[in-house]
Amino acid sequence: MRAEFFIKSFCRIENGQVMFNGNTIFTTESEIFSNFSKETYRHFEISYPKFFKMDNLSKLAFLAAEIILKNENLDADKNNIALVFSNRASSLDTDRKHQKSIENSGSIFPSPAVFVYTLPNICLGEISIRHRLYSENSFFIFEKFNAEHLQLYAHNLLRTKKAEKVLCGWVEFDGDDYKAFLYLVEKNAEIPHTVQKIESLYYNE
Template sequence: MKKEALKIETYCMVKNNRIVVDGHLVFEDQDAVGLKAFAKTAYRHLKPSYNKFFKMDEISKLAFVAAEFLLKDVNLEKYKSEELSVVLSNSESTMVTDKNHQQSISDKDNFFPSPSVFVYTLPNIMIGEISIRHNMKGDNAFFIVENFNADLIANHINNLFLTNKSSAFIGGWVNYSDDKYEAFLYLASESGSILHNASEIEKIFKINH
């Protein structure tokens, strides 16, 4: 049985206090200072009433908001939950939260490590947060690369698809350093018109960059 090739059904870019979906600006807040403030106003814009959001660290909030906007008009219910996979990447891992945790343990007279900070020192927690929110129980992978690498993500997702592991995939890049944040997520499935390969992903990433 020959499968359709995977396509890019929709994509979302979050950076510079703007959220762009499929090339269209859908939300902007130039008054927000920093990721924390911007993620909050972006969240309020969609009013999802999801209290777990407020417990997340900044980079997980970024990933969460990007996935909210990406999937706003998408019906994932036509898939079985175990056929929905998430494959993400970045260069910083969770360095901002790592430094927060480090600060809480560096002075032995002022030692206050917190489990609610420590748990966010793993980049795949972002995958966990997206998976819980959208009931996605398929494959997971988090890759660390110096710069966005479309080929790495496309190749991994295509391999999962060709070996019948999953039917639909969130792929992309969610990165946050002290002075900069950026999330680029896309949904790959058999629907859509753009072929799911490294050069198409690279093109979309660059246009929206």
């Protein structure tokens, strides 16, 4: 039986590499994410000054989404793309920075610029603003990558016509470790949106 929905494109970012649809399109020797993110931003000639004010989780999600969505020729009035992201650490990396700033300043709210990113779903807002997306968006926390949940949730959004496409995936940033795996689901493409295929792409098998 023919699949109902398909993966149109996918992006992986980890270990200083950016991959799109299985091909490495950018790599750097920078081991520090802040340097890697700046190099990636400049390499793809992105113009969005607010990027440099984002926390690391948002930068990671933003870059992966940018790689995928720049190929969609988005219409400012018709961007019916939902966002369904997940990770394990939530916004822990930023939470640590916020706690440290409290300890250093002695104030409950020492840095609004840090505090605003102490929720993982803020990265969804950054992407939505950038690409003018007004569809549903959700961020889930799991102990490990949960392909079945992403598949079921995306299919429900598409079947109920709450979105025409869904950008799904995993965006994890914790200390020195980072990994983004995002993919775009729609009705007409080539890669079946099955749990097995999602896991195969995520684990780069």
